[in-house]
Amino acid sequence: MKQYLDALGHVLENGTDKESRTGISTRALFGMQLRFDMEDGFPAITTKKLAWNSVASELLWFIEGSNDERRLAEILYGTRDESKKTIWTANAESGYWKPKAKFKGDLGRIYGVQWRKWKSDEKEIDQLAEAVRMIKENPTSRRIIVNAWNPGEIGMMALPPCHTFFQFFVADNKLSLQMYQRSCDMFLGVPFNIASYSLLLHMAAQVTNLKPFEFVHTLGDAHIYHNHFAQVKEQLSRKPFPLPKLWLNPEIKNIDDFKMGDIKLENYQYHPPIKAEMAV
Numbered sequence: 001m002k003q004y005l006d007a008l009g010h011v012l013e014n015g016t017d018k019e020s021r022t023g024i025s026t027r028a029l030f031g032m033q034l035r036f037d038m039e040d041g042f043p044a045i046t047t048k049k050l051a052w053n054s055v056a057s058e059l060l061w062f063i064e065g066s067n068d069e070r071r072l073a074e075i076l077y078g079t080r081d082e083s084k085k086t087i088w089t090a091n092a093e094s095g096y097w098k099p100k101a102k103f104k105g106d107l108g109r110i111y112g113v114q115w116r117k118w119k120s121d122e123k124e125i126d127q128l129a130e131a132v133r134m135i136k137e138n139p140t141s142r143r144i145i146v147n148a149w150n151p152g153e154i155g156m157m158a159l160p161p162c163h164t165f166f167q168f169f170v171a172d173n174k175l176s177l178q179m180y181q182r183s184c185d186m187f188l189g190v191p192f193n194i195a196s197y198s199l200l201l202h203m204a205a206q207v208t209n210l211k212p213f214e215f216v217h218t219l220g221d222a223h224i225y226h227n228h229f230a231q232v233k234e235q236l237s238r239k240p241f242p243l244p245k246l247w248l249n250p251e252i253k254n255i256d257d258f259k260m261g262d263i264k265l266e267n268y269q270y271h272p273p274i275k276a277e278m279a280v
Contacts (some may be wrong), residue, residue, distance in 0.1 A: 001045055001240055003034045004194065008186050009236055011222050012229070020223070028223035036198060038212040041243025043198050044265060045191035047235045049273040054087055055195045056263045059203075063128065063255060065116030070105035075260065088158075090278065097158040107158040114148045114161070131168060132255055135208045139170035149182075163193055168204065174213035175205040182220040187228040187235070188278055193217070199246065199263070206248055207255045231276045241269035 015027035036043040044050045057076035066072070069092040070080040077084045091097065092105055100108065118125040127146040134144045145168075148161040166179040179197050184190050198215045205212040224232055249262035 001043055001047070001191075001194075001243070003036065004043075004045065004191065005047065005236060005240070007032055007034060007219075007222065008190075008224070008232060011186055011224050012232055012236075015222075015224065017226075018223070020225075022225075025226045026223035027226065027229075028221055030221055032219040032222050034194070034217040034219070036194065036215045036217070038198065038201070038214070042202075042246040042265065043194050043215070044244055044268060044270075045195075046241040046243070046268075046270045047238040048191075049270045050191060050195055050268075051087075052195070052265050052268070053260070055192055056199065056260060058087065059196050059199055060258060060260065062112035062115060063258070065112045067107045067110055067113050068103075068105050069107055087278075091158040094158065100156075101158075109150070109153045109156045110158060111148050111161055111163075114150050114153075115146055118147075118150065119153075128255070132204060132207060135168055135170060135175065135204065135210070144168040144170075162189065163197070166197065166200075170210065173210055175201065175208065175210040176214040176216065177201040177204070178216035178218060180218045180220065184219045184222040185278075186222055186224050187232050188276055190217075190219070190222075202246055202248060203255055203258060206250070207253055225276075228276045231274045234274055238271050241271075242267075244268035 011027060011029050015029045018026050018028050020026045044052065053076060057072060060075055061072045069086060069088045072086045072088055073084045074080050076086060088107060092107055115128045116126050118127055131144050131146050134141050145165065147165050149164040154160045162183040163179055163181045166177055169176040169178070177197060177200065181193060194217060201215050202212045245266045247264040247266050252258050252262055
């Protein structure tokens with residue numbers, strides 16, 4: 001994770017201070033790229049504890065195409081009980097969104113809906129299924145793309161997508177994935193996003209009989225919130241541990257069939273958590 005830590009330090013030292021939508025100032029740089037080779041280990045942050053179960057459950061929730069925050073709680077905790085909070089609870093309950101929600105927990109046409117149910121001329125396009133099909137049947141294509149940024153439906157989302165667009169690339173029986181992220185919370189969000197898309201890369205590789213190779217992370221507005229500066233400095237003072245390994249149930253051959261028990265992070269060593277408030 002040296003690439004991430006170097007990028008975090010670079011933003012802290014060289015970024016420009018800006019106002020933000022949330023009312024909390026940021027220090028930001030525009031346009032960065034990180035590359036993670038899966039042969040080096042799974043890129044889970046080790047200088048603080050990664051909320052791994054939240055990473056895995058959210059990705060499974062996206063793959064389902066769900067917009068129901070309580071369904072995410074069910075995947076993560078095994079219950080829809082309202083006492084169980086998720087990383088999307090604050091968005092579901094935000095004052096700007098609740099008047100638009102069609103049911104309690106409704107988040108609108110967010111990531112998973114766009115991945116699996118993009119609307120076009122009264123039809124729905126399953127972009128993820130089409131991407132998997134193309135990896136298998138037309139791996140040299142330059143159109144193996146899934147897009148979450150739907151301009152016509154931004155107002156129908158509790159949160160417009162931060163990670164907006166990803167593309168697969170096949171060469172030498174290896175699968176790579178590049179993701180463009182328009183808005184990048186370098187302390188809280190980016191380690192989570194790196195783990196999520198690296199997990200998606202492994203899952204897609206398994207169901208297409210390819211070897212997972214590189215996750216390429218292209219960042220647009222890479223920023224650190226001013227109220228995270230102390231936490232960032234604490235993280236940068238820590239020495240990373242070796243990267244863990246990812247285990248996926250080898251029996252799973254369809255991307256829709258993965259469950260929480262089919263995904264495990266092995267030999268994960270990490271420093272204690274560093275808490276920080278998420279801007280909503």
